[in-house]
Each structure stands twice: as structure tokens, then as C-alpha cells.
Amino acid sequence: MKQIKKQHKYGIKFDSKLELAFYEMLKKEGIKFEFQVTYTLHPSFKYNKSTVRAMTLTVDFDFTKHGKNVIVDTKGFWRESNKQKWKWFKWIMREEHPIILFPKSVKECESVIKQLKTL
Numbered sequence: 248m249k250q251i252k253k254q255h256k257y258g259i260k261f262d263s264k265l266e267l268a269f270y271e272m273l274k275k276e277g278i279k280f281e282f283q284v285t286y287t288l289h290p291s292f293k294y295n296k297s298t299v300r301a302m303t304l305t306v307d308f309d310f311t312k313h314g315k316n317v318i319v320d321t322k323g324f325w326r327e328s329n330k331q332k333w334k335w336f337k338w339i340m341r342e343e344h345p346i347i348l349f350p351k352s353v354k355e356c357e358s359v360i361k362q363l364k365t366l
Contacts, residue, residue, distance in 0.1 A: 265321045266307055269356040278363055279313040288335040304332045315366045322349045
């Protein structure tokens with residue numbers, strides 16, 4: 248399995264160089280966003296006297312509170328568990344129908360910035 252090196256800058260731990268690069272692009276362009284927003288896919292519950300932990304998904308960049316119905320998660324590659332969580336997330340967000348983008352390179356991040364500026 249490919250190992251991604253965490254990046255530390257601005258007192259923040261970024262999951263990847265791509266995530267950091269997109270963060271810096273957004274700041275430079277003055278685009279408002281929420282960073283590392285956690286959504287609960289299903290709550291914790293009891294099963295046979297034991298507690299099953301909640302399932303959550305943390306998205307990298309959430310623009311929904313700033314007038315843009317867009318969620319962006321920078322992805323260099325996909326793990327199987329990520330695919331399943333994103334399916335759950337889409338089901339939970341089926342009423343809001345946000346645009347969900349997964350840029351995989353700096354060039355794709357630049358394209359997302361252009362798209363965000365038009366919304």
C-alpha cells in the first residue's frame with residue numbers, strides 16, 4: 248500500500264502535499280471554505296451489549312457554508328474503504344446534491360479553483 252507523507256504548515260497537519268497545495272491556492276484566491284469537516288455516516292450504536300463506533304468521513308474542503316454547494320477531497324489514490332464511505336456520504340447528501348470533486352493533481356486543483364470562482 249502506498250504511504251502518503253503528512254505535511255505540517257501553518258500549525259495544521261495536512262494529509263498530503265496535494266491537500267496543502269490546494270489549501271494554499273484557496274487562501275491565495277481568497278475563496279472561503281471549511282477545512283477537514285467531519286460528517287457522521289452512521290451514529291454509534293449498541294449491539295449485543297457492545298458499542299459499535301460511529302462511521303465518519305472527513306472531507307478536505309467544504310464550501311457549503313459559504314454559498315457554494317461544493318465539496319472537494321484531494322485524492323492521489325483511492326483505498327477500498329474510502330470508496331465505501333463516499334457511497335454512504337452520497338446517500339446521506341442525496342437531498343442537498345453537492346458537487347463533489349476529487350482532484351488528483353495540482354493541475355486538476357487549478358481547474359477546481361476556476362470552477363469555484365464561477366459559482
